[in-house]
């Protein structure tokens with residue numbers, strides 16, 4: 001690997017995981033390039049104006065935090081290339097990794113790759129969802145935004161484990177009332193969670209409406225608050241309005257990994273499989289970090305932590321490519 005164009009590491013995705021990985025890799029003097037599909041890096045966290053759970057900041061906006069992360073990574077020499085949707089990943093026989101973008105427009109070659117394309121919350125695609133998300137009245141994450149709804153009435157939507165668990169969490173910790181709707185007559189969530197929901201509803205104000213769908217979120221005149229939401233009973237067709245302060249949509253996540261099918265091992269839902277200690281994937285030289293990883297905690301700080309771990313592992317691979325197949329040492333006291 002003597003080619004002068006050969007990068008040490010290409011990072012796919014410029015969200016928090018990618019930016020944290022770039023900071024560490026560039027600071028370790030590795031030639032580091034982030035390929036970001038959008039015009040600006042930052043990922044999902046760019047969509048929020050209120051972050052309260054990133055250590056070191058009592059309150060910061062997503063764009064402000066990303067700006068600082070970006071400056072920090074670039075300050076150490078990382079290069080961020082925007083408008084570069086990665087669509088291919090291939091490992092050559094000599095171990096060089098080729099990362100193709102934009103239908104073959106460019107090919108970047110590197111000794112290692114860190115995959116950090118994140119994931120997107122599955123949306124309902126109903127009128128008003130976008131505009132109220134921008135006004136931070138529609139959320140997809142109870143851990144992120146629950147605290148903003150103290151003593152308020154929220155609508156929660158979904159029938160899986162997250163919907164049931166997070167409705168309980170919101171009702172117990174923050175909100176005055178939670179109305180949970182699901183489009184079927186039965187929840188998909190585990191029975192034990194549904195039982196807990198019923199138990200919690202004895203002491204907390206939780207209203208469960210089945211089988212209902214949300215058809216519209218109607219904003220107030222200046223589009224800062226929700227005027228009301230429109231619900232439809234799937235069986236009877238009856239339509240009703242409900243006054244709520246916020247909507248939590250819990251209908252799943254979609255990892256941005258379709259372009260990696262066949263290149264690295266992933267589960268059915270598309271989350272990339274990795275050794276949880278080293279973040280090595282099934283393809284030698286390719287690490288994974290952040291929300292697109294199987295078993296990820298899906299938080300800003302954990303995405304950053306993943307990026308850091310992946311970047312710190314680079315040296316082991318660069319020192320000895322055979323490290324890839326060695327199990328992580330169980331007795332590595334205080335790190336390795």
Ligand SMILES: Cc1cc2nc3c(=O)[nH]c(=O)nc-3n(C[C@H](O)[C@H](O)[C@H](O)COP(=O)(O)OP(=O)(O)OC[C@H]3O[C@@H](n4cnc5c(N)ncnc54)[C@H](O)[C@@H]3O)c2cc1C
Pocket residue numbers: 012013014015016017018035036037038041042043044045047048050051052053054084085086087116117118119120121140141144145256259289290291292298299300301303
């Ligand atoms: C509205 C909202 C509020 C949130 N609030 C909080 C909060 O308060 N606290 C908290 O801890 N977490 C919060 N989160 C969750 C947090 O944003 C995510 O956990 C975190 O952003 C995950 O980082 P990531 O880098 O793994 O992925 P992402 O942030 O999804 O970034 C992935 C990046 O990769 C790029 N990309 C995707 N595919 C490709 C490709 N093929 N080629 C090149 N680039 C690609 C994307 O454009 C994106 O920039 C919130 C999320 C949302 C949506």
